[in-house]
Amino acid sequence: MGHPVLSLKNVTKNFANEFFLDHISLELFEGEVHVLLGENGSGKSALMKTICGLYSRDSGDIELFGKSVNFETFHEARKNGVFYQHQDNQLFENLSVAENVYFDRLATTVPLLRFFNRTRLDADCYRLFKELRIDISPRSCVRDLGYAQRQLLSAVKAYVSGAQIIIFDEPTSAMSEIERDIFFSLLDRLRVRAKGIFYISHRMDEIKKVGDRVSVLHKGRLVSTNFIHEIDRSTLVGMMIEEPHQERYPRLRIKPGKSILEVRHLVSKPILRDVSFSLRKQEILGITGLMGSGRTLLSNCLFGVAEISDGEIVVDGKKKRFDHPLNAMQSGLILIPENRAQNGMFPPLDLLTNSTIATLSRFKDGMHLNEPYMRQLAAEYVKRLRISPGQHDDILRFYSGGNQQKVLLTRWFMYRAKIYIMDEPTRGVDAAAKVDIYNAINDLISKGASVILISSEIEEILGMCDRVLVLAGGRIVCDLPRSEASKETILDYATSDA
Ligand SMILES: Nc1ncnc2c1ncn2[C@@H]1O[C@H](COP(=O)(O)OP(=O)(O)OP(=O)(O)O)[C@@H](O)[C@H]1O
Numbered sequence: 001m002g003h004p005v006l007s008l009k010n011v012t013k014n015f016a017n018e019f020f021l022d023h024i025s026l027e028l029f030e031g032e033v034h035v036l037l038g039e040n041g042s043g044k045s046a047l048m049k050t051i052c053g054l055y056s057r058d059s060g061d062i063e064l065f066g067k068s069v070n071f072e073t074f075h076e077a078r079k080n081g082v083f084y085q086h087q088d089n090q091l092f093e094n095l096s097v098a099e100n101v102y103f104d105r106l107a108t109t110v111p112l113l114r115f116f117n118r119t120r121l122d123a124d125c126y127r128l129f130k131e132l133r134i135d136i137s138p139r140s141c142v143r144d145l146g147y148a149q150r151q152l153l154s155a156v157k158a159y160v161s162g163a164q165i166i167i168f169d170e171p172t173s174a175m176s177e178i179e180r181d182i183f184f185s186l187l188d189r190l191r192v193r194a195k196g197i198f199y200i201s202h203r204m205d206e207i208k209k210v211g212d213r214v215s216v217l218h219k220g221r222l223v224s225t226n227f228i229h230e231i232d233r234s235t236l237v238g239m240m241i242e243e244p245h246q247e248r249y250p251r252l253r254i255k256p257g258k259s260i261l262e263v264r265h266l267v268s269k270p271i272l273r274d275v276s277f278s279l280r281k282q283e284i285l286g287i288t289g290l291m292g293s294g295r296t297l298l299s300n301c302l303f304g305v306a307e308i309s310d311g312e313i314v315v316d317g318k319k320k321r322f323d324h325p326l327n328a329m330q331s332g333l334i335l336i337p338e339n340r341a342q343n344g345m346f347p348p349l350d351l352l353t354n355s356t357i358a359t360l361s362r363f364k365d366g367m368h369l370n371e372p373y374m375r376q377l378a379a380e381y382v383k384r385l386r387i388s389p390g391q392h393d394d395i396l397r398f399y400s401g402g403n404q405q406k407v408l409l410t411r412w413f414m415y416r417a418k419i420y421i422m423d424e425p426t427r428g429v430d431a432a433a434k435v436d437i438y439n440a441i442n443d444l445i446s447k448g449a450s451v452i453l454i455s456s457e458i459e460e461i462l463g464m465c466d467r468v469l470v471l472a473g474g475r476i477v478c479d480l481p482r483s484e485a486s487k488e489t490i491l492d493y494a495t496s497d498a
Contacts, residue, residue, distance in 0.1 A: 040402025
């Protein structure tokens, strides 16, 4: 192990007396990938943001290459070689992929944007993507990319930034195996080029693969730092959470009933081609596929967000045409979207409003809303999904990513739809809270709902679903009962690209 390139010494930060980073001392050694683990809201992102100027510390010291630093802005940290990849991928929606990748180059080396050479920029990006095996067109607009593609793009931005210290905050949370392999090879290159990497993740399966040491945070405190090869998964989980072990995938033994949703020969240009499948009452139907396979587009078509060029949707035996999400909702369908920051949350509003906003009719009491009932139901979900801090007037913007996700789920769990389409519902959620979410999904099923669970995590699909569909190149390439599905079969089909 080399010498420390970044040292935190007794760093503290008080967040409005609600949360406290408690005297954290941590070192990042030259050449290491240092994994940070901890349940949702344990302080991982807050600590990293304190390093890179997004938050100022109250006390303690941070040394970069042996010199004390106190970055006041994110920009100052970047100038000094510290790059933070935010878990919500902060990209420019209206710019192209190449412009996003080389945005720093544009902003710093070209005095007037209008003189920049687009052809050269695209060619550089094309070469880079070819080298990294990334199959995204440099000219596409970021707005049209799926979440996993955006994650890959953010990682490439870190790569081209030339930064010496890189902080990845849940960089692979929506990526499937193949994209993760691309990301890991990019990480291997960075390991050689950068001086040190902090790596936050809830995907326990990747930690051994990527990390050298691991530090666990719990409620703003550092619990321990260990070499990864010296510690096993269950010890790590035990350090993160206080509760005893729970079953990872709690499955119900309910036999699905008759078909309630039929999708027939659905086409949505330019990706989806001839997609047909059915969903049965009280069934959990898993859909997986690689980046760009059409998973999210399919969910958007079913929910009336994206246009359908051909084919039909039949709900409860009746043909439907959804031009707007409201039509889909009236027919009992709900979509919990993949990109919560963009399509799900109301960041400036409080927890109570964010959780009850879609279900106000349920709380109607004459001319008023029954506020005690709203509070009671919200409190039940706060407890059940362990939302933290969980006060009704907490503003959502200040919540950790995983807790924001839980609030979003609360909103739709309360809604009591017939058919739930959940696009990556456990993204950014810690191992224990995932089980809470699976239990809440089971609860919906036992009350008669059906669920389409779209996920990039094959283990999750195999653990929770009755049946698995694999999308590749915009088509369904397999439809398997869970008993016949395995990780290998799914991967084989996912890479077959019909
Ligand atoms: N600007 C802020 N104002 C008030 N509280 C904040 C602010 N930023 C973070 N917090 C609080 O600090 C705590 C830790 O949040 P943080 O985002 O670091 O969690 P995390 O460990 O990264 O969780 P996750 O895995 O869910 O992303 C949370 O309780 C959060 O509400």
